[in-house]
Amino acid sequence: MVDMPSPSFDRPIPGQSLTAELGSRPWQQPPQYTTVEEALEYYVPRLVNPELLPQLLDVMETGIPLTTIANAMQVAGVMEGKHSIDVGILIMPVLIETMAYLAEEADVEYETGSNKTVDSDLIDESRIALALSKSNIEPEEEIEEPMEEQSPEENILGGLMARRNKDGV
């Protein structure tokens, strides 16, 4: 039986974009901040605001990934007409990293939401290879063990329907 995908209702109603005058929405106007630096100057003071920081840390402590929080922030910025969606996507890594910094400063456990584990103790494989090439030490090659060949006698099946051999057995 074919597994049919369930319908998604989390979409705009057809014609919804025509319910308001063109240009009346903030995101249909030229953005307020056009560069990544301007956008960061808008976001970073908000992140470190002592009035908003405890709330942000609480959200992080609940286990919501930083990537999700940053995405929600930048989407809200786009909807308010603060910046374009391109600038929003560009600044997301900085927002995530800033939030990670704030969480560690406040000793709050958080989830990054990305597979990449940022750990200074972990050494990249490319760096290991580079170090080995510099020191002229060849990495240990895996020695392939020869496969044991089965003698044809071992392959003879002993079933009722098996072919008889020369001896008639």
Place this chain on the structure above:
Amino acid sequence: MNIGYMTMNNLQLPKEDTPKEMSQQSGGLLARDTKPQKPKKLEPRDRIAQYVSEIRKGRMELKNG
């Protein structure tokens, strides 16, 4: 689709550049010009990678004491 996840995973952090040692060059009339080159104007994503790298460095220092 998590956009934040994608932006973080596709981010290429700048490699630490070690300053090249200035070789002893002759300063004669026909010597090559040794004026420092103008810094390249970085693309927005390169600037972002630079900012992330700086914040991460600070975070690692904070983490490691």
